[in-house]
Amino acid sequence: MLRTCFTKTELHRRINILRDFLEAKFFMGETHSLQDWLYAHHIPDPDSQAILSWGKAFYDSFTADNVYQVISDFTKFVSELPILTMYLPFTPQEKEMVSLGIWCRKNINARCILDIRSDPSLVAGCTLSWNGVYRDYSLHSFIEDSRDGVKKLISQYAKA
Amino acid sequence: MDQFTAQTVLSYLNIFSLCIQLILLIYIFKNKDHINRGTLSDIHMIDETRERSDAILSKAVKEANSIVANAELRGISLFAKNKLDSNKYGAEYLKQLAEFQTAMQDQLRESLKKTEVSYEQMMQQTNQTIAHHIAQNQLQLEQKATELINGTQHTLNSFISEVQETVKEQVNKELVSTRQYAQEYKQRKIAAIDDNLVELIEKTVALALGKILPMKDHADLVYKALEKAKNEHVFVS
Numbered sequence: 418m419l420r421t422c423f424t425k426t427e428l429h430r431r432i433n434i435l436r437d438f439l440e441a442k443f444f445m446g447e448t449h450s451l452q453d454w455l456y457a458h459h460i461p462d463p464d465s466q467a468i469l470s471w472g473k474a475f476y477d478s479f480t481a482d483n484v485y486q487v488i489s490d491f492t493k494f495v496s497e498l499p500i501l502t503m504y505l506p507f508t509p510q511e512k513e514m515v516s517l518g519i520w521c522r523k524n525i526n527a528r529c530i531l532d533i534r535s536d537p538s539l540v541a542g543c544t545l546s547w548n549g550v551y552r553d554y555s556l557h558s559f560i561e562d563s564r565d566g567v568k569k570l571i572s573q574y575a576k577a
Numbered sequence: 578m579d580q581f582t583a584q585t586v587l588s589y590l591n592i593f594s595l596c597i598q599l600i601l602l603i604y605i606f607k608n609k610d611h612i613n614r615g616t617l618s619d620i621h622m623i624d625e626t627r628e629r630s631d632a633i634l635s636k637a638v639k640e641a642n643s644i645v646a647n648a649e650l651r652g653i654s655l656f657a658k659n660k661l662d663s664n665k666y667g668a669e670y671l672k673q674l675a676e677f678q679t680a681m682q683d684q685l686r687e688s689l690k691k692t693e694v695s696y697e698q699m700m701q702q703t704n705q706t707i708a709h710h711i712a713q714n715q716l717q718l719e720q721k722a723t724e725l726i727n728g729t730q731h732t733l734n735s736f737i738s739e740v741q742e743t744v745k746e747q748v749n750k751e752l753v754s755t756r757q758y759a760q761e762y763k764q765r766k767i768a769a770i771d772d773n774l775v776e777l778i779e780k781t782v783a784l785a786l787g788k789i790l791p792m793k794d795h796a797d798l799v800y801k802a803l804e805k806a807k808n809e810h811v812f813v814s
Contacts, residue, residue, distance in 0.1 A: 501812075507795045516796070520803065525812045540783045541790060542802045545811065552811055554802030556782060560775045567774060 418491075419498075421467035423518020424531045428495050431464055436488050443481040451476060463511045501525060502532040502546035506539040506555070590641040597637060601630050 422428040438454050441447035447454060455465040479487060501521055509517065514533065521529050525547075536544070539555040546552070560567065770777070806812065 503799075505795075505799060507792065509796070510792070513792070513796050517799070520800065524803070524807055538783075540779060541795065542798045545802070545806055547806075547812055550811070552806055552809075554805055556798075557775055557779055558802075560778050564771075564774065567778065568771060571774075 418471060419528060419530075421470050422530070423521070424514060424533055425495070425500060426533070427464075427467070427514075428530060429492075431468055432488060432491050432495070434460060434464060434468060436484070439479050439484045439488075443479075443484055495530070499526050499529040499548075500532050501529050502534065504534050504536040504539060504544040504546075504555075506535075506537050506541060506543070508535055509533060590644060594634070594637060594641065597630075597634060 418428070418431075422431060434455075437458075438447070438451060441454065449457065452465075452469060455468065460468075503517075514531070517533075518531055521531060539557070542555040542559060544551065544553045544555055
């Protein structure tokens with residue numbers, strides 16, 4: 418599951434889709450396959466592909482008795498995963514989301530998931546929150562780091 | 578003197594007659610009893626006496642009158658003489674008076690002349706003195722005026738210098754404080770700009786780049802931020 422899901426939103430969304438499918442299958446007499454069901458319910462491609470990539474063995478492990486327990490365990494598992502909260506000035510596409518997720522798994526923690534939030538006031542860069550510590554790496558921070566250089570530049574223009 | 582003599586004589590005569598009459602009366606009163614008790618001889622004696630006294634009296638009166646007449650004549654003659662004398666004396670007096678008057682006039686003329694001369698001299702001296710005093714006063718006035726003007730000029734100059742210094746000092750103070758204020762203002766403004774520099778640039782960039790920055794550049798900046806965070810060991814557990 419973690420191989421295809423990099424953000425908290427994705428995980429929760431895909432777990433909900435999985436629960437809906439399993440409820441339909443076990444309690445509503447759904448007979449269609451997962452793929453058909455996903456197509457029939459107009460699930461977006463990224464989610465469909467991610468869910469389908471979890472494998473047949475994964476779905477066969479669910480029964481009518483354990484479906485809610487397993488879903489609950491998944492939810493608990495997800496809540497215990499390390500989360501990197503990122504505030505971005507833009508809304509990343511799926512591709513960027515995946516790239517970011519891969520980078521984070523490679524450089525930060527193999528099990529970390531991202532919590533992407535949008536903040537247009539950042540203009541550029543991003544702000545991060547990891548283990549309850551907030552860090553600013555937005556344009557504001559970059560300019561602040563270059564404050565002296567900027568002041569010097571402005572004073573040069575002023576003298577000119 | 579002679580007039581007084583005539584009058585004196587007349588008065589003496591009157592007194593004498595009165596005395597005689599008085600004596601007779603006394604005699605009569607003294608002898609009144611005798612007269613009353615008297616006999617015809619007494620009466621005859623009295624009559625005789627009376628006749629004698631009357632005669633004496635008349636004689637006295639006549640003599641007195643003659644004396645008086647003489648005295649009067651003498652008095653008149655004396656009076657006339659006196660009158661003549663007085664006329665003579667009057668004329669003499671008038672003459673002497675005239676002479677005296679002439680002499681006095683001459684003396685007066687002389688003294689007037691002398692007075693005039695001395696008055697002229699005095700006037701000349703007075704004029705000279707006055708002219709001298711006027712000249713001296715003028716000199717003094719000029720001196721005083723000059724001193725006053727010089728003093729006033731000096732005082733004015735001092736005052737002007739003082740005022741100038743004071744004004745200069747105040748103007749300098751004002752200039753200094755104005756410059757200081759301008760400098761402080763400039764520094765405050767620069768500080769305000771410095772304080773808000775980042776925000777200013779941020780907003781400028783937001784205005785300029787917010788709609789221009791492509792997704793790739795955004796992503797690059799995000800990776801740059803993540804690298805920086807990694808280098809700062811933000812992700813260490």
